Amino acid sequence: MKFIIKKNKKKTSCIIFSVYLNNNFIQIKPMSILKIFIVEDDLFFGETLKYHLKLNPDFDVNLFQTGKQCISNLYQKPDVICLDIGLPDITGDILLKQIQETNDKIPIIIISGQEEIEVAVNFLKSGVLDYIVKNSHTKDLLWNSIIKIKENLKLVQEVEELKEKLEQKFSFEKIIIGQSDGIKGVFNKINKAINTNINVSISGETGTGKEVVAKAIHYNSDRKNKPFIAVNMAAIPKYLIESEFFGHEKGAFTGATERSIGKFEQADGGTIFLDEIAELDLNLQSKLLRVLQEREVVRLGGTNAIKFNTRLIIATHKDLSQEVKKGNFREDLFYRIIGLPIVLPPLRDRGNDTLLLAKHFIDLFVKDNKTKPIVISKDAKQKLIKYPFYGNIRELKSVIDLACVMCEGNEILLDDLTFISINNTDFFLSEEKTLKEYTNEIVLHYLKINNNDVVKTAKKLDIGKSTIYNLIQSKVI
Numbered sequence: 001m002k003f004i005i006k007k008n009k010k011k012t013s014c015i016i017f018s019v020y021l022n023n024n025f026i027q028i029k030p031m032s033i034l035k036i037f038i039v040e041d042d043l044f045f046g047e048t049l050k051y052h053l054k055l056n057p058d059f060d061v062n063l064f065q066t067g068k069q070c071i072s073n074l075y076q077k078p079d080v081i082c083l084d085i086g087l088p089d090i091t092g093d094i095l096l097k098q099i100q101e102t103n104d105k106i107p108i109i110i111i112s113g114q115e116e117i118e119v120a121v122n123f124l125k126s127g128v129l130d131y132i133v134k135n136s137h138t139k140d141l142l143w144n145s146i147i148k149i150k151e152n153l154k155l156v157q158e159v160e161e162l163k164e165k166l167e168q169k170f171s172f173e174k175i176i177i178g179q180s181d182g183i184k185g186v187f188n189k190i191n192k193a194i195n196t197n198i199n200v201s202i203s204g205e206t207g208t209g210k211e212v213v214a215k216a217i218h219y220n221s222d223r224k225n226k227p228f229i230a231v232n233m234a235a236i237p238k239y240l241i242e243s244e245f246f247g248h249e250k251g252a253f254t255g256a257t258e259r260s261i262g263k264f265e266q267a268d269g270g271t272i273f274l275d276e277i278a279e280l281d282l283n284l285q286s287k288l289l290r291v292l293q294e295r296e297v298v299r300l301g302g303t304n305a306i307k308f309n310t311r312l313i314i315a316t317h318k319d320l321s322q323e324v325k326k327g328n329f330r331e332d333l334f335y336r337i338i339g340l341p342i343v344l345p346p347l348r349d350r351g352n353d354t355l356l357l358a359k360h361f362i363d364l365f366v367k368d369n370k371t372k373p374i375v376i377s378k379d380a381k382q383k384l385i386k387y388p389f390y391g392n393i394r395e396l397k398s399v400i401d402l403a404c405v406m407c408e409g410n411e412i413l414l415d416d417l418t419f420i421s422i423n424n425t426d427f428f429l430s431e432e433k434t435l436k437e438y439t440n441e442i443v444l445h446y447l448k449i450n451n452n453d454v455v456k457t458a459k460k461l462d463i464g465k466s467t468i469y470n471l472i473q474s475k476v477i
């Protein structure tokens, strides 16, 4: 088999390539080109349509005068077929069937001399996209119809591309950064979850990546082409949760002006991710339990039970078993949802992962902002490793983004790191310092806050002014 690729001469606005295969050149069209077949035995009418459509440089038009020619050229994979139903060699309905048997995805437009509505309706019912009557407007109607098809095909292609990107994006070993033992254990659990349908419960402090893990499981499982629906219990007002979960019928309550499909129904075939599950109130917990047991929902104000097939992933930053002990969470629901537990370690327990993640966020910053490459100084690295990051990876990202903005040149120095943590006493105590050194730091801290006002600082710390003056004079602060 010979295989040659040649670039054809530039036709209008685009370049068409040909592949030489088995003694024939077969054209390969770029996606922006729409291959159109016109099947019309009236040569003059056919040529008129062809001439008109070819005015659009994105249309590659082929004219065939018989049904047989059309069928034997289907290998060219037309994007649209415009079909006259009064052909000499084959009736329109039989030709339509033969085309659909070969490829039922090709949009077909019927062009016919028959104005009877019944004929048109029958063709439309059998799957053709449009029915155009032959008259002086045909060529314009055909043009508009094909433009609509082109737009539709573009959307389909975009959706396919996005799906593909999403799959690449969630190839989890690439997006979940980390090599610590803790994160390796998480990868192991994710792999187990991907290959089964078991419920998954993810726990971990805020910002440890619970949602990232939930998405990684969904987009790497068989359900990846179905929806991933995330619901955050803490973000929805209590009175709306039931309707959000289960949907409602029109008129179910004041303000329910339209029927609404609930999240469980929306996630049918896919995954529902219930974030902050511990925030669900007890009354709704029992309703959720019933729905999970029956695997069906009844919309508010409705009577029909609607079956769903949805994988459940829940997340919480609380210890759910403790919540059960405290009476805040139903024990039966706990056992129903706990499934495969995945515990995400806090960032401070992931060792060197902090630096891997910091580098990852720097790279993202550099790419997004099109800046020169940025590195981290040794001191800054040490500080990052020691810092407890109570906001975990989310906090690290904001520290790194700010440091990238603040750093002069291409190196993040110690002073470029700004920690705005809400709880940093542990960090303060984690550094090995003497009591004297701690005292000096505290004095310095309050002097800064009080704009170097010694009297105010002394009063605040309940120490003598002279103590502070001595520290300043001896240059320890």
Ligand SMILES: Nc1ncnc2c1ncn2[C@@H]1O[C@H](COP(=O)(O)OP(=O)(O)OP(=O)(O)O)[C@@H](O)[C@H]1O
Binding pocket: 175, 176, 177, 178, 204, 205, 206, 207, 208, 209, 210, 211, 212, 213, 275, 317, 357, 393, 394, 397
């Ligand atoms: N291992 C990881 N590698 C790269 N990025 C991560 C990782 N883990 C988390 N992130 C990033 O950190 C941020 C927080 O992650 P995520 O929202 O999944 O955390 P969470 O635990 O669900 O937070 P919360 O409890 O507040 O809802 C996101 O920007 C996410 O992309």
